Amino acid sequence: MGPLVADIRAESQKLGIEIVPVVIDDGSTDRTAEVAAAAGARVVQLPKNLGIGGAVQTGLRLAWREGFSCAVQVDGDGQHPPHELGKLLALLKETPAPDLVVGTRYEDRQGFQSTLLRRIGSGWLRWVLRHVAGVPSTDPTSGYRLYGPRALALFERTYPYDYPEPESLAMARAAGLTIREVPVIMRARMAGTSSITSWRTAYYMLKVSLAVTLCYVRSVRRPWPKAM
């Protein structure tokens, strides 16, 4: 965690923009918070474990409330190198600027897509997103993301709680946001394990497929979003 925060600060200097590193500590029992704070990050410690969706939304809420022009989500395990940040930010300079930028892995997927089941799973996921939600994503589970103001406004209000990445793409699309992808180089995770274990894959696939379909139905039926 320490090196990651340091990398982000270094990148901030290199790019010449002001970046505020914020670490969301979702009930970790190690010294994550201490280390991150020592490295110069702002640390939000959640009093109860919320899971990935709730944690990510916390960061987005912070960015939205404090009026940041955009927010970048990075995994805490170090698989999203900050030196690729420039590639995501570059897309914001385009007109019209996209609302959501997803950093995707390069086509070489050897280290990441290990099992056959997982390959089938991600293929299915991409198919559902493309044909039901209308999001032609090559890497829908990527957590390396840049949120523009409109995306912050949407997700501050509503964000999926478990396995949020593919579903949030469908939500963004349904809300009329523009999504762009940019290939980035990702590292193998430096620490921690994936939250997606094989025995949960069935639940994951079913839940995400249904959620994506629901997003589509909602977007057809009435203007999104409606506050819960």
Next chain:
Amino acid sequence: MEVERYWIFALCCLVIVGFLVRLLLRERVSLQHSLAFLLFMLGVVVTAVFPVVTSRVGQLMGFALPSNFFFAILIGVLVLLHLGTVIALSRLESRTIALTQELGLVQEQVARLSGVAPHRGSASESAAHSAPTTEMANAVSGRTDKPAPSGASST
């Protein structure tokens, strides 16, 4: 003989009702959320004591066996009760998550304003049931014309 068997069933229901009442007295469950269940159980007791009512109504509605009618009603009511629970649970969950996020954000602000560094377990007695995840969101503050509201850090 027939009557006696029905009464055993009624007794079972009454035991459950008794357990529920005990929970109510100890304030483990609230009356507001258990009222529907309580009334349902008492209704079952009544049908067990007066089985004639069940068979008569069941016949009128075209059920061949009173037990079929009884089970159909039972399942229907239980499904509705469960649906109510699921709705309440979902609302509770989204509220809990929002409140937890709010608390975390406010604590961070308080700590920052008072200059206290965070440390392990300062926020909680840590959830032991689930694997800890650390997510990192990186707010990028560019040169923007959007003014930061009060309380926002510019460092």
